[in-house]
Amino acid sequence: MLLSLKNKKIIISAGASGIGWSTARVCLSKGATVYLCDINNKSLNKIKKHHLTNKRLFSYECDASDENEVSDFFNLVNKKTKKIDALINNVGIAGPTGTIDKLSSDDLEKTLKVNVISHFYFSKLAIPMLKKNKGGSIINISSGAGIMGFPLRSPYAASKWAVIGLTKTLAMELGKFKIRVNAICPGTIKGDRMVRVIRDKSKYLKVSKKKIEKEFVSMASMNCWIYEEDIGKMCSFLISSDGERISGQAISVDGNATRMD
């Protein structure tokens, strides 16, 4: 086993399922210690069994969009370590489906709070720990919808473009501290989230789920699904010394998606 993340300490938001959990597993398998949080107690309980076999995994309940809860989470992590090597701002919800005239302001605001404001809360508290470490990496999970338009999902697209703006700005502010900041833009991931997205789009457009699914997959010129682990592997590469001079980038892992419609 190649332990390219040996002794690396990594915080992951929304890490108890989906891309976050897959990324945690990739990082653990390469020797890292992972501190993850998630809002969903059921998912946290499901991964509890992994704590017994892996002493390098710590998990906590926390709503990433609530500043007080994020602060409590960091206090708990601080009891374990004062320094970290990486923060993965993974949390993000799909937000509502529809044209803007039909969307509620509450849904719009919630999407921005979870997908963007949460990253400020985590980054604010992680940066001093990265500085103590004399460098490290912040990875923000954006989306193909952060570099292209995404009809019927304007709050999500706006939030994911904002994540890229935050990434490029932080990369410029933090370069002198040897802290690298990058965004990953995943394509259509095989998993629970896309099951819900396809269901909602099919309901909204009154088109079969099969047809919507086929369209999503065809957006990639490789005509393929992307897997959660593909994102974990990119995170691991960026955190490792192999990525030591990469910063300020929005990196797509999407089978070359050329449109999102």
Ligand SMILES: NC(=O)c1ccc[n+]([C@@H]2O[C@H](COP(=O)([O-])OP(=O)(O)OC[C@H]3O[C@@H](n4cnc5c(N)ncnc54)[C@H](O)[C@@H]3O)[C@@H](O)[C@H]2O)c1
């Ligand atoms: N799945 C995809 O196709 C896809 C594509 C592009 C980008 N992304 C982005 O990747 C990231 C992860 O996506 P995913 O598909 O794994 O998500 P998901 O919907 O499967 O959810 C992953 C986890 O987020 C947790 N979560 C939700 N709200 C939370 C909150 N407020 N605080 C803490 N935890 C919370 C959930 O409990 C769950 O365990 C998101 O930022 C998403 O926008 C996903």
